[in-house]
Amino acid sequence: MKITIAQLNNTVGDIDGNIAKAKEIIASEESKSSDLIVFSELFISGYPPEDLVLKASFLDACLKGLEEIVQYTKDLNIGIIIGVPLKEGDKIFNSAALIDKGKIIGISKKKSLPNYSVFDEKRVFDQGESSQTFNFRGIKIGIPICEDIWKSDVCGQLKSDGADIIITPNGSPYDRYKRNLRIETAIQRVKENNLPLVYVNQVGGQDELVFDGSSFVINSDQSLFLKSSSWAEEIISIDFDVKNGFNKKNDESLMNIKNKDELEDIYSALVLGLRDYVIKNNFPGVILGLSGGIDSALCAAISVDALGSEKVKCFMLPFKYTSKQSFIDATECAKNLDIELGSLDIEKSFNSLESVLIPFFNNLPKDVTEENLQSRIRGTLLMALSNKVGNMVVTTGNKSEVSVGYSTLYGDMNGGYNPIKDIYKTEVYALSKWRNSSKSSNCLGPSGEVIPISIIEKEPTAELREDQKDQDSLPPYDKLDDILECLIDYEMSILEIINRGHEKSLVKKIENLLYISEYKRRQSAPGVKVSQKNFGRDRRYPITNLFRDKN
16 A cells, blocks of 8 residues: 655645645645545644634535545545544534545544643544544554544554554644654554554644644554654655555655754744744735844844745834944844845934823833833834734744743734744744754755844843843843743742752742733733743633742
């Protein structure tokens, strides 16, 4: 049997587009004598469809899409495994249909519904009943769906039902810890059941989630036979027979895909997440403020790598506290990235607003109010440019700032998407250095140094007052980020963090800043998830929250 892995970038809700994409692959692979094409989880609807599946008209459209695929294959000598949400009575199932020559010969229903981290499937789907195998041209196929292979019972039942092979469609989003874990989990299922396994994952961005692809095949001896590319669509065909497993004569290059390092993976995720958010939501391009600081410089590089320099426009928004070096750095960065850099001086706007407010400030001393006013003027101007030309504003606050509230609501938080929302400040530096020396295959920008070294080396500052430095009110970022990662990603207690060598007073301060800033994060733009726990889908803390760890 010749099996084709269809690792594709589909779109949630674009049923017609997803069907058209499937048809194109079916026609192409049928002409190459493929026996079975495997698409990813819920391919017809897109994954994750969330509450769309509670809408009757959406489910009807998905069913019609499935019927269209069935009819399309009626006169073709090819089989299909394709994911689709299906309603039976008052129940809705995350399903995968096995089709052969225009007939549905089996429907697999997802049994293990994930309800943790970014997943909320028990909210919208019903649990499938006992898994079963399906006879496809003399070969018994078990089709567990994504989470089903993370527990031993489903694959064990398929083995008992006489399965010759496990083929699993997946919608497994990327995070920095997951890729090897997927393979390790699949190998464990193969070891338990002595069955070969084909793992097909989708690729592409969907709001905060990004899918890396990285499909793979494991032989019954637990050897990794094939691993597909990451961060790109790929169609791979492999030969299988029950007695000998996967044919060893396949292209060796497919079996030895170079493992990417962690920084390349993270950067690729940021690029793909932003690209698909912009393209799938029909924005013509993006706008961002380029301050001369490292966060906006990295975001500019990601934007160019995602969309190309012609679709990125940057603006400096200087004030009296903007240093000469910032002008130099922003100009050089724009030149390196081959992007247009405009300038909008905010002094007149600030003075005008301040004059309106002064009578109501009752001679109170200047404080963070005036600093935030600068930021909000900048945010208003960027949003006005966005409204006029349709380009989306990219916001540039890193996870360290977003965590402790060092970002201004309706100011530098303005925007449609934040590519570094889940990136700590120390990681911003690491990614910037990496991008200057490397370039992923999915990047459209220039090679070489794109972020000036002077930006990377200078002390970080928001430049909202004279001689301001981030370290005036925050600890060094390596210390801050370690505390934040303990609090956010690992939910560690204050005592556990203190035992790592941090001062109790500092840890308590950071904990308090984290909690009181929740209201800001609820109003922030979405951004790519790369960590174990991002703000938004992962971490759902109450805004009104008086709990503090008493250790």
